[in-house]
Amino acid sequence: MLLHPLTWPDGKRVAASITFDIDADSLIRNACPQDGHLRLPQVTQGRYGPTVAVPRILETWRRFGVRQTFFIPAWTMEAYPATAEASLKAGHEIGHHSWRHEDPMGLTDEQEGELFERALETHVRMTGRKPRGYRAPVYNATPGVIARLIGHEFLYDSSLQADEMPYLIKAPQGEIIELPPHWGADDWPPFAHFEEIGYLMPVRAPSDGIRNFIEEFEAAHTHGGFYMPVLHPFLTGRLARWMVMERWLETIFEAGDVWFAPLEEIAEFAKARRDELRVDTIEEPGA
Numbered sequence: 523m524l525l526h527p528l529t530w531p532d533g534k535r536v537a538a539s540i541t542f543d544i545d546a547d548s549l550i551r552n553a554c555p556q557d558g559h560l561r562l563p564q565v566t567q568g569r570y571g572p573t574v575a576v577p578r579i580l581e582t583w584r585r586f587g588v589r590q591t592f593f594i595p596a597w598t599m600e601a602y603p604a605t606a607e608a609s610l611k612a613g614h615e616i617g618h619h620s621w622r623h624e625d626p627m628g629l630t631d632e633q634e635g636e637l638f639e640r641a642l643e644t645h646v647r648m649t650g651r652k653p654r655g656y657r658a659p660v661y662n663a664t665p666g667v668i669a670r671l672i673g674h675e676f677l678y679d680s681s682l683q684a685d686e687m688p689y690l691i692k693a694p695q696g697e698i699i700e701l702p703p704h705w706g707a708d709d710w711p712p713f714a715h716f717e718e719i720g721y722l723m724p725v726r727a728p729s730d731g732i733r734n735f736i737e738e739f740e741a742a743h744t745h746g747g748f749y750m751p752v753l754h755p756f757l758t759g760r761l762a763r764w765m766v767m768e769r770w771l772e773t774i775f776e777a778g779d780v781w782f783a784p785l786e787e788i789a790e791f792a793k794a795r796r797d798e799l800r801v802d803t804i805e806e807p808g809a
């Protein structure tokens with residue numbers, strides 16, 4: 523059923539990365555730049571992520587012996603340096619996720635570029651290297667963003683949705699691997715309730731919401747695909763939800779046929795098989 527299947531390493535059936543975007547209170551500060559810092563319910567809702575949920579998630583990854591990927595806005599890395607440090611110390615990857623969760627589509631190319639570079643400097647200073655992957659806030663990558671990633675020799679993007687397998691983006695400036703997300707494997711639809719950014723959803727029971735991620739996995743597992751839920755510590759890292767998620771993940775780890783890896787390793791693997799990948803073309807801006 524997959525048009526562009528890949529044979530994963532060591533006879534594994536699925537390549538998986540349970541990715542978390544640690545947005546924290548960058549969300550409310552970006553949505554309400556004048557008084558976001560005064561909106562304590564939304565600030566603390568976000569702050570719960572790096573301070574309570576991430577230690578919980580890191581403990582699960584330590585117990586399972588896996589390294590995974592976190593995307594963190596650079597503002598959040600600076601506001602919560604212990605979170606970035608703990609993730610790095612455990613061998614996890616940190617990807618570029620904007621400066622303060624600004625939506626690239628709401629900015630001029632110049633504004634976006636300035637904030638992108640500012641975030642890059644934070645990554646280099648705090649992690650000792652340029653990130654190899656990028657995910658746009660709200661997945662809103664533009665042709666300008668993709669050009670910038672290629673210019674900075676990023677290995678992969680994780681914002682666009684032309685396939686469910688890793689694929690190759692061909693842009694006027696060059697190529698980049700895409701590790702595609704989609705809304706069905708994102709935890710905002712089942713769990714988010716955030717009026718200030720126009721996101722009011724009927725919050726679902728933990729087992730009900732997490733069923734999305736389980737059924738996505740079952741399809742990837744059946745067809746030898748790629749599994750990459752896009753989760754947020756302040757949503758799926760909540761006690762009851764993480765308890766359900768962790769219990770399910772335990773059964774996956776026990777089965778032993780899943781290749782759990784940070785996205786950069788999956789992107790490297792895909793890049794080495796470039797000719798087997800689906801190709802999606804991005805046109806010249808203005809074309």
Ligand SMILES: [Zn+2]
Nearest residue numbers: 543545659660
């Ligand atoms: Zn985000």
